[in-house]
Amino acid sequence: MKIHILILFTLFTCLVLAQEGKKVQFVGGARSILTASDFSSNEKDTITVGKTTGGYALIDLGIKINPNSRTEILGMFRINNAFGGFWGSDVTFGVRQLHVKGIAGKGIRYQLGNIDYKLSPYTCYNSNPDLILPSFGTTSIKEQIINYESFYKSNTWRQQGAAVDFVLDFSKSKDELKFKGFLFRLNPSNQGTLFERLYGGGSVVFNQHKNFQIGVNYANVFDVKETAQNNDVYRNQVTTLIYQYTYEFEKLKMELSGESGFSNTFSAEQKNAQLNDYFIHFKGNTMFKKTGVSLEAGCMDNGADFRSAGAQSKRIDFNQQNSSYQRFTNSQIVRPISYYDLYNDPTLYSMQFSTKLMDYNPAINNVLPYGIATFNRRGAYFSVNYSDKKERISTQLKYYRLGEIRGQGTPSLRKFDYFIGSVNFNPSAVFHWKKSHTIFLAMGYQYTNRMSKLALESIGLESYTLNFGVSFEMLDKLYFIGNTFWFKSNGNEILPIRDAKGTIINFQSTKIAGSENCLSGGLKFEFSKDVYLSVFYEHNTNSFMALNPYQFNQFQVVYFMKF
Amino acid sequence: MERILHLVIIAFLLVGCRKEELKKIDGPLLSDLNGKFSVITNLKASRDSIDFVTNESIFFTAEFSKVSSWKLEIIGQKSGAIKEINGVGNKLTNSETTWDGSTTLFPIFQTEVCSARLTFTGEKDTLLTTINVNQPKINKGFVVADFESALNSGWSSFVQSGANMDFQVKSNNTAPQGGGYLNMAGTVDWDWLIGLINFKATAYGAKTFPLSSNPSNLYFNVLVWGEPSLNNSLVLFQFQEDENGDGNFSSNSEDMYSHQITINWVGWKLISIRYNELVALVNGTPAAASGNGVFEPNKLMQINMLHLANPKSGFAKAKLDYLIFTENKPLQP
Numbered sequence: 056m057k058i059h060i061l062i063l064f065t066l067f068t069c070l071v072l073a074q075e076g077k078k079v080q081f082v083g084g085a086r087s088i089l090t091a092s093d094f095s096s097n098e099k100d101t102i103t104v105g106k107t108t109g110g111y112a113l114i115d116l117g118i119k120i121n122p123n124s125r126t127e128i129l130g131m132f133r134i135n136n137a138f139g140g141f142w143g144s145d146v147t148f149g150v151r152q153l154h155v156k157g158i159a160g161k162g163i164r165y166q167l168g169n170i171d172y173k174l175s176p177y178t179c180y181n182s183n184p185d186l187i188l189p190s191f192g193t194t195s196i197k198e199q200i201i202n203y204e205s206f207y208k209s210n211t212w213r214q215q216g217a218a219v220d221f222v223l224d225f226s227k228s229k230d231e232l233k234f235k236g237f238l239f240r241l242n243p244s245n246q247g248t249l250f251e252r253l254y255g256g257g258s259v260v261f262n263q264h265k266n267f268q269i270g271v272n273y274a275n276v277f278d279v280k281e282t283a284q285n286n287d288v289y290r291n292q293v294t295t296l297i298y299q300y301t302y303e304f305e306k307l308k309m310e311l312s313g314e315s316g317f318s319n320t321f322s323a324e325q326k327n328a329q330l331n332d333y334f335i336h337f338k339g340n341t342m343f344k345k346t347g348v349s350l351e352a353g354c355m356d357n358g359a360d361f362r363s364a365g366a367q368s369k370r371i372d373f374n375q376q377n378s379s380y381q382r383f384t385n386s387q388i389v390r391p392i393s394y395y396d397l398y399n400d401p402t403l404y405s406m407q408f409s410t411k412l413m414d415y416n417p418a419i420n421n422v423l424p425y426g427i428a429t430f431n432r433r434g435a436y437f438s439v440n441y442s443d444k445k446e447r448i449s450t451q452l453k454y455y456r457l458g459e460i461r462g463q464g465t466p467s468l469r470k471f472d473y474f475i476g477s478v479n480f481n482p483s484a485v486f487h488w489k490k491s492h493t494i495f496l497a498m499g500y501q502y503t504n505r506m507s508k509l510a511l512e513s514i515g516l517e518s519y520t521l522n523f524g525v526s527f528e529m530l531d532k533l534y535f536i537g538n539t540f541w542f543k544s545n546g547n548e549i550l551p552i553r554d555a556k557g558t559i560i561n562f563q564s565t566k567i568a569g570s571e572n573c574l575s576g577g578l579k580f581e582f583s584k585d586v587y588l589s590v591f592y593e594h595n596t597n598s599f600m601a602l603n604p605y606q607f608n609q610f611q612v613v614y615f616m617k618f
Numbered sequence: 619m620e621r622i623l624h625l626v627i628i629a630f631l632l633v634g635c636r637k638e639e640l641k642k643i644d645g646p647l648l649s650d651l652n653g654k655f656s657v658i659t660n661l662k663a664s665r666d667s668i669d670f671v672t673n674e675s676i677f678f679t680a681e682f683s684k685v686s687s688w689k690l691e692i693i694g695q696k697s698g699a700i701k702e703i704n705g706v707g708n709k710l711t712n713s714e715t716t717w718d719g720s721t722t723l724f725p726i727f728q729t730e731v732c733s734a735r736l737t738f739t740g741e742k743d744t745l746l747t748t749i750n751v752n753q754p755k756i757n758k759g760f761v762v763a764d765f766e767s768a769l770n771s772g773w774s775s776f777v778q779s780g781a782n783m784d785f786q787v788k789s790n791n792t793a794p795q796g797g798g799y800l801n802m803a804g805t806v807d808w809d810w811l812i813g814l815i816n817f818k819a820t821a822y823g824a825k826t827f828p829l830s831s832n833p834s835n836l837y838f839n840v841l842v843w844g845e846p847s848l849n850n851s852l853v854l855f856q857f858q859e860d861e862n863g864d865g866n867f868s869s870n871s872e873d874m875y876s877h878q879i880t881i882n883w884v885g886w887k888l889i890s891i892r893y894n895e896l897v898a899l900v901n902g903t904p905a906a907a908s909g910n911g912v913f914e915p916n917k918l919m920q921i922n923m924l925h926l927a928n929p930k931s932g933f934a935k936a937k938l939d940y941l942i943f944t945e946n947k948p949l950q951p
Contacts, residue, residue: 559645
């Protein structure tokens with residue numbers, strides 16, 4: 056009842072403001088999903104209910120008010136109605152986001168409330184190390200939902216707090232100095248053992264003539280003293296230097312850029328366990344303007360004790376359970392998180408970053424499980440990108456050759472090979488067809504190897520990921536979409552087991568052998584760029600649990616709208 | 619272009635300058651955790667014989683091929699006393715295995731030959747050695763009673779006339795300390811009290827017990843036996859303070875603190891309580907003390923020990939030994 060009154064009051068306020076000449080806009084989105092799932096395994100299972108249906112309709116209604124030309128206030132409510140509820144049952148109301156932003160004085164931009172923020176890849180950066188391939192077709196629809204639900208936009212983290220930035224212009228030289236500052240609250244104190252934890256920092260970046268940039272970033276996760284009943288406050292301080300130099304010839308554009316810095320991580324009462332380390336990352340990029348080819352080569356050296364909570368947090372902690380078909384078989388064994396779940400289950404994703412190292416799945420990404428800022432990695436990478444000016448074909452290929460700097464449980468070091476590539480082919484542009492047709496192929500390959508005289512220390516793990524998709528426009532704005540997503544991994548890994556402070560205390564030897572295949576196909580009707588209706592069917596098989604392979608088929612109707 | 623080249627060279631040099639970390643390893647060695655177990659050096663004591671009275675110390679060493687969970691047991695061949703030390707590692711060192719003559723499982727060690735036995739979780743290997751204990755450890759503190767002889771004539775006692783009553787000092791090799799203990803048993807179906815002993819300070823030649831005045835570092839310790847298949851015994855200790863120093867205790871104007879023990883275990887167990895953690899009880903319920911409410915162990919004039927049991931619960935049995943006050947820490951026998 057309270058929420059109804061709140062919404063009515065807000066709408067009334069908007070009407071009043073609108074009549075007073077204030078600018079009021081409605082923004083938001085709507086989504087409806089209907090699913091019919093069919094789960095089965097080879098083993099006798101009289102407990103798990105295999106066939107389920109479900110769905111919901113939700114609307115995110117945001118009211119953006121500009122009381123003046125320099126201020127914006129946004130409040131967004133969510134109304135979610137699970138299918139099956141009637142006359143208000145199974146209806147939930149919530150506040151999805153609130154912020155105030157504007158410009159103070161001559162150009163100090165500020166924002167308070169919910170803020171989507173990033174700083175640099177080694178300080179505050181929301182990398183996506185588990186969905187390693189670009190998505191297409193049905194996987195694209197699902198990833199779009201996940202990104203929308205968790206506020207993942209261009210590698211930003213959704214935080215709550217305040218941010219400010221401003222620029223000092225040197226009008227004679229066209230140089231400029233950019234300042235950024237932020238302070239976010241990561242968690243409140245529980246007045247007992249848990250401290251008030253904040254995340255603050257900023258950057259100062261000097262831009263010279265638009266072709267040279269150098270700056271300093273600082274990010275600090277810190278507990279506020281005396282907000283808990285002990286003195287063991289935590290700190291994770293990261294300071295980095297960023298630089299970029301661009302030089303443009305007639306036919307060539309070259310760029311040298313990088314980020315280097317150090318971190319200091321400790322808790323006040325355990326300074327013996329303090330972690331200090333540094334990293335160096337630089338890359339050179341050359342773009343041949345005429346051909347559309349660009350080459351990139353980079354080197355990285357991320358120290359074994361380099362820690363950056365804002366950059367090394369994962370979107371998914373693999374130490375959690377699925378929300379659908381958590382257990383199966385008559386023994387009710389736990390169903391581990393699969394690749395299919397990564398696309399299918401938005402509730403697995405976290406919006407907050409973590410100061411502890413999150414669990415990862417070595418089969419999915421063992422090379423850079425914590426993104427480009429993954430600690431204990433040294434090596435080089437090379438990439439080739441090509442984009443046809445007539446948009447007939449575009450391709451991205453990247454290869455990493457990395458290794459560990461410090462051994463885990465042995466002086467022997469892991470070596471990593473990581474290849475990732477995608478090709479987007481547009482036959483409509485080649486054959487001058489009016490309708491839009493696209494063929495897409497992306498694949499990833501990872502190989503981890505540790506050679507040792509002792510067999511118990513040896514590691515060999517291979518993973519292949521492939522996403523092949525087509526999108527054919529059959530009628531005006533009506534597309535046939537189809538995907539094959541295939542994932543296979545085979546080998547062994549010895550994963551570290553860490554205590555609460557992140558220190559390795561033991562190892563878990565893991566044998567991995569299995570594959571996962573998802574075939575999907577359906578139709579998609581695009582009303583406009585941000586509004587579509589799609590109907591598709593997926594057939595997913597998973598054999599990573601050798602004794603309990605299973606099938607998870609699903610029929611989905613998805614309506615998606617952003618306004 | 620030249621500038622770019624310089625930057626690239628500098629960056630490569632920086633990467634090349636990283637310290638060598640091959641000697642550093644994160645986590646325990648895999649070869650220690652998962653390798654094949656074998657004994658590298660056998661179990662050895664740092665000396666053949668030990669006199670704990672003269673503050674001699676002894677430790678044990680051994681080395682094996684992998685990190686293992688190990689258990690070292692020192693067993694008195696005459697007393698049956700056991701000292702147990704546990705650890706995880708690939709060797710036994712001085713800091714982990716130094717033995718001060720203390721006991722983990724009663725009885726307390728005597729002058730005797732002891733076997734030391736080292737075993738490993740998940741491994742069949744057992745390593746053995748022997749040592750002579752020439753003089754066992756002496757515990758510092760004021761001994762109220764060790765029941766090595768008959769009841770002190772300065773104490774007073776009362777025993778109900780129930781069935782199967784046995785309220786006397788016994789001597790046999792089941793005593794946890796020395797050779798004697800107090801046996802308390804019987805069936806009293808009309809009253810909670812089975813028997814009691816009043817340990818009076820006068821029995822030790824003074825008006826009050828010779829104890830420290832600081833209640834926060836004084837501990838009362840007693841060894842209590844729980845009889846198999848019987849868990850109905852209660853032992854209540856009452857500590858009476860003579861606050862005005864007149865040689866008498868007045869329950870209306872002077873403090874009496876208590877500690878009640880419910881015996882719900884089997885075998886001998888050490889009970890220790892800090893003096894300032896005692897409570898004043900009225901009918902078994904915590905209440906305000908009757909006197910000045912200040913813990914004054916230096917004014918303690920009498921300790922009452924009452925063996926109690928619910929009259930409906932039938933036969934009750936318990937044993938006591940080695941009532942001792944220690945300073946700074948609980949008894950470590």
